[in-house]
Amino acid sequence: MSGYDIHIIGGGLAGSEAAWQLAQAGHKVRLSEMRGSGEMTPAHQSDRLAELVCSNSFRSDDADSNAVGLLHQEMRALGSLILTQGDIHKVPAGSALAVDRDGFADGVTAALEQHPNITIVRERIDTLPAEGRTIVATGPLTAPVLAESIGRATGKDSLAFFDAIAPIVHRDSIDMETAWFQSRWNKGSGKDYINCPMSKEQYLEFHAGLMAGEKTEFREWENVPYFEGCMPVEVMAERGVDTLRYGPMKGVGLDDPRTGRWPYAVVQLRQDNASGTLWNMVGFQTKLKYAEQVRLFRTIPGLENAEFARLGGLHRNTFLRSPELLDGTLRLKSAPNIRFAGQITGCEGYVESAAIGMLAGRFAAAEIAGTDLPPPPRETALGALLSHITGEAEIETYQPMNVNFGLFPPIEGRTKKADRKRMYTDRARAALKDWLAA
Numbered sequence: 001m002s003g004y005d006i007h008i009i010g011g012g013l014a015g016s017e018a019a020w021q022l023a024q025a026g027h028k029v030r031l032s033e034m035r036g037s038g039e040m041t042p043a044h045q046s047d048r049l050a051e052l053v054c055s056n057s058f059r060s061d062d063a064d065s066n067a068v069g070l071l072h073q074e075m076r077a078l079g080s081l082i083l084t085q086g087d088i089h090k091v092p093a094g095s096a097l098a099v100d101r102d103g104f105a106d107g108v109t110a111a112l113e114q115h116p117n118i119t120i121v122r123e124r125i126d127t128l129p130a131e132g133r134t135i136v137a138t139g140p141l142t143a144p145v146l147a148e149s150i151g152r153a154t155g156k157d158s159l160a161f162f163d164a165i166a167p168i169v170h171r172d173s174i175d176m177e178t179a180w181f182q183s184r185w186n187k188g189s190g191k192d193y194i195n196c197p198m199s200k201e202q203y204l205e206f207h208a209g210l211m212a213g214e215k216t217e218f219r220e221w222e223n224v225p226y227f228e229g230c231m232p233v234e235v236m237a238e239r240g241v242d243t244l245r246y247g248p249m250k251g252v253g254l255d256d257p258r259t260g261r262w263p264y265a266v267v268q269l270r271q272d273n274a275s276g277t278l279w280n281m282v283g284f285q286t287k288l289k290y291a292e293q294v295r296l297f298r299t300i301p302g303l304e305n306a307e308f309a310r311l312g313g314l315h316r317n318t319f320l321r322s323p324e325l326l327d328g329t330l331r332l333k334s335a336p337n338i339r340f341a342g343q344i345t346g347c348e349g350y351v352e353s354a355a356i357g358m359l360a361g362r363f364a365a366a367e368i369a370g371t372d373l374p375p376p377p378r379e380t381a382l383g384a385l386l387s388h389i390t391g392e393a394e395i396e397t398y399q400p401m402n403v404n405f406g407l408f409p410p411i412e413g414r415t416k417k418a419d420r421k422r423m424y425t426d427r428a429r430a431a432l433k434d435w436l437a438a
């Protein structure tokens, strides 16, 4: 590593953005990417840096009422390579930012290849370096040998290889006239869960909907082994009409305040972040298609107007228990010479991965320069995502997450729902301005 200030492993969305930020700050970067050395992941098709493995969309570009649009805007303000090349290679997509995937990846690759501070080496790295400043940005499909090394360094159960995602609902979209707070048998605080009750008729209809619902088909390598603890809800439904009613949907020990009795079945939600804005549907990991999830889960009493911060899914996905393992600037607490960035930290999506790469690059650049870079305020999209990953999220239920307004500190006081998104984004812009000025 002599002659370099930092080693970045992985030239995807996050590693490319981190390399750019460091190089622009005047630091010498060695960027190791295994594609191009005879290695490939199961999803990539080329040896280009920042290749988009599936859709060509960076999602909404609306910075006034959408959290990912706001993230675009903040990244542009911080000189993001991914957003610059995204804007150059934009294709028509309404209010979304979609890109010509080949032109985009070629543009990122050329910008990094031509940068005098960056050396790109096509090589596979198999162990976490014991010393030397390093950013690991090897993504959801991290090469297995390196994943083993990361697993050894972080400890048992700290690195997952599959996600099993249950939908997450914004608390303020749950109808509390129908649902109520209570934990089963009044354990814990007695009201740790939100309960949505179902009558027999409603349960049978819901069960039929789960059986009939259209499921996502995965390619061979994406198939997820079903562990008993994270069985998809529709697979449980297939085992028998009462399996769910004696499993995650059991009504025993819960007193519906409207009837004074245990409901026939129940859907429970558990708090998913410290501020209590997001609630996780317990046991509802699923392979149902997204539109089907929204339609079916809105038939659950109390969730008729549910807004989902995240929908369910099961995928191959290598990610860390970051809220426990990483400090506020993405360093591994047990080995602070190493930072993690991108989807391996448990963010989800192209833009979020690049955003966390951008922050890792900026934190490392400040450290090399001997200056202190405070994390962006939680009111910003960058800060909300970062704090979710580095401590705000519930550790036990930690699963990959897109940026959304539920990660932001709630807006205090009574506000009209229609105005709220604009209030989040106006507040974020003011906070980012102050942070940049400081």
Ligand SMILES: Cc1cc2nc3c(=O)[nH]c(=O)nc-3n(C[C@H](O)[C@H](O)[C@H](O)COP(=O)(O)OP(=O)(O)OC[C@H]3O[C@@H](n4cnc5c(N)ncnc54)[C@H](O)[C@@H]3O)c2cc1C
Binding pocket: 009, 010, 011, 012, 013, 014, 015, 032, 033, 034, 035, 040, 041, 043, 044, 050, 051, 052, 053, 054, 055, 056, 057, 123, 124, 125, 126, 137, 138, 139, 140, 141, 142, 143, 146, 316, 341, 342, 343, 344, 348, 349, 350, 351, 353, 354
């Ligand atoms: C199949 C699939 C489809 C997805 N579809 C979408 C989508 O449509 N939209 C969306 O927003 N997000 C999608 N994602 C999620 C995610 O946003 C992307 O995977 C994103 O590319 C993550 O960025 P990253 O930089 O963290 O990882 P990546 O972009 O995957 O980059 C990691 C890089 O590290 C390299 N690497 C791995 N191990 C080593 C090693 N040991 N040594 C050297 N190099 C190594 C890889 O070759 C790769 O280039 C998808 C993910 C998967 C797996």
